[in-house]
Amino acid sequence: MDTRISFLGLGIMGLPMAGHLLAAGYPLTVYNRTVSKTDSLVKQGAKLAATVAEAASDADVVITMVADTPDVEQLLLGEHGVISTIQSGATVIDMSTISPAASQVIYGKLGAKQVGFLDAPVSGGDVGAINATLTIMVGGDAVTFQRALPIFDCLGKTATHIGASGAGQICKACNQILVASNLMGVCEALGLAAANDIELKPLVKALGGGAAQSWQLDNLGPAILNNQLDPGFMIELLAKDLRIVEEALDAAGTVAESTSKAKQLFDRLMDEGEGRLGTQALVKAYEQLGKVRIRG
Amino acid sequence: MDTRISFLGLGIMGLPMAGHLLAAGYPLTVYNRTVSKTDSLVKQGAKLAATVAEAASDADVVITMVADTPDVEQLLLGEHGVISTIQSGATVIDMSTISPAASQVIYGKLGAKQVGFLDAPVSGGDVGAINATLTIMVGGDAVTFQRALPIFDCLGKTATHIGASGAGQICKACNQILVASNLMGVCEALGLAAANDIELKPLVKALGGGAAQSWQLDNLGPAILNNQLDPGFMIELLAKDLRIVEEALDAAGTVAESTSKAKQLFDRLMDEGEGRLGTQALVKAYEQLGKVRIRG
Numbered sequence: 001m002d003t004r005i006s007f008l009g010l011g012i013m014g015l016p017m018a019g020h021l022l023a024a025g026y027p028l029t030v031y032n033r034t035v036s037k038t039d040s041l042v043k044q045g046a047k048l049a050a051t052v053a054e055a056a057s058d059a060d061v062v063i064t065m066v067a068d069t070p071d072v073e074q075l076l077l078g079e080h081g082v083i084s085t086i087q088s089g090a091t092v093i094d095m096s097t098i099s100p101a102a103s104q105v106i107y108g109k110l111g112a113k114q115v116g117f118l119d120a121p122v123s124g125g126d127v128g129a130i131n132a133t134l135t136i137m138v139g140g141d142a143v144t145f146q147r148a149l150p151i152f153d154c155l156g157k158t159a160t161h162i163g164a165s166g167a168g169q170i171c172k173a174c175n176q177i178l179v180a181s182n183l184m185g186v187c188e189a190l191g192l193a194a195a196n197d198i199e200l201k202p203l204v205k206a207l208g209g210g211a212a213q214s215w216q217l218d219n220l221g222p223a224i225l226n227n228q229l230d231p232g233f234m235i236e237l238l239a240k241d242l243r244i245v246e247e248a249l250d251a252a253g254t255v256a257e258s259t260s261k262a263k264q265l266f267d268r269l270m271d272e273g274e275g276r277l278g279t280q281a282l283v284k285a286y287e288q289l290g291k292v293r294i295r296g
Numbered sequence: 297m298d299t300r301i302s303f304l305g306l307g308i309m310g311l312p313m314a315g316h317l318l319a320a321g322y323p324l325t326v327y328n329r330t331v332s333k334t335d336s337l338v339k340q341g342a343k344l345a346a347t348v349a350e351a352a353s354d355a356d357v358v359i360t361m362v363a364d365t366p367d368v369e370q371l372l373l374g375e376h377g378v379i380s381t382i383q384s385g386a387t388v389i390d391m392s393t394i395s396p397a398a399s400q401v402i403y404g405k406l407g408a409k410q411v412g413f414l415d416a417p418v419s420g421g422d423v424g425a426i427n428a429t430l431t432i433m434v435g436g437d438a439v440t441f442q443r444a445l446p447i448f449d450c451l452g453k454t455a456t457h458i459g460a461s462g463a464g465q466i467c468k469a470c471n472q473i474l475v476a477s478n479l480m481g482v483c484e485a486l487g488l489a490a491a492n493d494i495e496l497k498p499l500v501k502a503l504g505g506g507a508a509q510s511w512q513l514d515n516l517g518p519a520i521l522n523n524q525l526d527p528g529f530m531i532e533l534l535a536k537d538l539r540i541v542e543e544a545l546d547a548a549g550t551v552a553e554s555t556s557k558a559k560q561l562f563d564r565l566m567d568e569g570e571g572r573l574g575t576q577a578l579v580k581a582y583e584q585l586g587k588v589r590i591r592g
Contacts, residue, residue: 123507125507135505137502157505158505160498160502162495163493167492170492171503173488174486174499175506175508177485177508178481178503178513179507179508181481181484182477182478182510185478185554186474188473188551188552188553188554189471190470192473193466193467193470196396196544196548197459198466202456202457202459203467203470206456207467209431211421211471211475212511214478214512217474248492249488252492253588254487254488254582254585255487256487256488257557258480258481258557258558259481261554286550286551289550289551290549291549292548292549
């Protein structure tokens with residue numbers, strides 16, 4: 001393969017993702033603010049770029065995987081960012097979860113330099129990144145999506161072209177709406193049962209067999225019953241994503257009151273220093289609200 | 297089998313359920329306020345009781361399947377109700393969805409006459425009743441539950457003993473909390489996507505592959521996209537169940553704000569005369585709120 005890929009952002013998600021691309025035989029250049037995180041990949045043959053501009057200068061594809069909207073804007077559009085050196089005809093793929101509106105701005109600015117741009121956020125967490133089983137939701141031009149498919153195939157089990165630029169981020173926002181409301185339902189249901197002194201294990205099993213079933217109930221219900229609050233997916237990341245959801249809702253003029261309620265509860269847990277627990281620690285907010293012990 | 301069963305309430309759920317018991321060989325007596333609904337079962341060999349008291353007088357097991365708490369209270373505890381003629385040692389099984397607190401009162405009053413009582417609400421709807429694939433959530437004494445298992449096995453695919461009297465109804469309330477919050481999430485997510493002019497079919501497929509997945513999304517998402525609003529499960533029944541949920545929450549001193557929000561939206565749809573549509577017609581409320589067309 002001679003598509004030269006530069007991977008920017010080697011955090012808990014980016015490091016294993018970049019590793020899959022290197023293992024697949026792509027010529028890989030890596031950049032990370034904390035340089036030590038590039039060590040393992042450089043040992044395996046990746047090229048280290050000292051700056052973002054250097055990483056972008058000879059890449060066919062630049063992939064970004066960082067925390068939040070300003071990080072992506074800085075990497076891609078900043079004075080010494082990707083846009084300063086990337087060649088026309090190249091493609092940028094942002095796999096971070098960021099604002100859909102910001103994604104569209106980036107698409108426009110890169111497009112003006114004949115650089116393709118895909119917003120391609122993922123779900124599946126660090127386990128999905130490590131096992132290359134991520135779900136990838138992609139917005140942008142169909143032809144750019146098709147060209148990027150071999151790369152996505154190294155990283156996830158499904159990559160879906162959702163629509164035009166920003167549509168991948170909107171889909172991710174929808175994903176987090178469902179994650180938050182389904183998890184709220186789990187906490188509300190378990191709260192009612194716990195307040196009635198009902199043994200929760202057979203209850204969760206019975207509820208999982210029909211119209212009440214959800215991934216959140218199946219996976220986080222048992223974690224809650226066993227008082228396992230380690231992530232999984234961290235509250236501080238979901239709280240960040242729900243801020244993006246709210247911005248997207250405002251921009252669209254739509255409402256999602258249950259999601260807004262969830263955001264309040266997660267923000268409160270953040271204030272209480274619980275941001276690095278798994279999202280199932282939402283149960284703690286419901287234990288306070290209902291003055292009831294839900295966890296086993 | 298010589299366990300004599302009297303079945304009270306031959307509506308959309310009760311009629312097929314009673315039919316399964318007759319087909320299984322149980323000596324069956326039936327009672328229904330509208331007598332004509334008993335015709336088909338009487339032709340197949342069921343005995344017709346002219347009154348509730350008559351139906352209960354020689355039964356080993358009385359099963360009730362009616363609409364709401366006052367109906368069950370009237371049938372079981374009313375002046376000429378089951379309690380007036382039922383023999384000690386018999387068992388009453390209420391499979392309606394009613395108030396957990398009322399179930400416990402009934403348990404106490406029947407218990408004082410040495411009559412066993414199980415609250416055994418179901419999920420799975422009319423399709424589950426017809427195909428004998430209901431999920432049955434049971435509260436009451438374990439020994440009474442064990443004795444009733446052969447009957448439950450004729451009616452559903454799983455019967456779970458959740459706990460003491462009322463626990464079956466609490467479990468059903470939890471079920472409806474999850475149904476309502478998961479469905480709200482679906483409408484909120486689709487509303488955001490529709491407001492961004494995103495094609496919803498690939499979006500729903502992508503969302504169903506990970507942490508956002510739910511029975512509601514899998515089953516009612518496509519119905520919404522196809523503008524199929526026929527029930528399924530009727531709004532007026534879910535609205536009734538959510539009233540029971542709110543009573544149970546109040547009694548327990550717990551909160552479920554997303555469920556309370558769902559109840560408001562379903563109540564509004566009732567006011568607008570949409571009560572006989574399927575629950576997925578919740579999407580109409582979100583179309584109004586967000587001023588966006590979500591259905592295909």
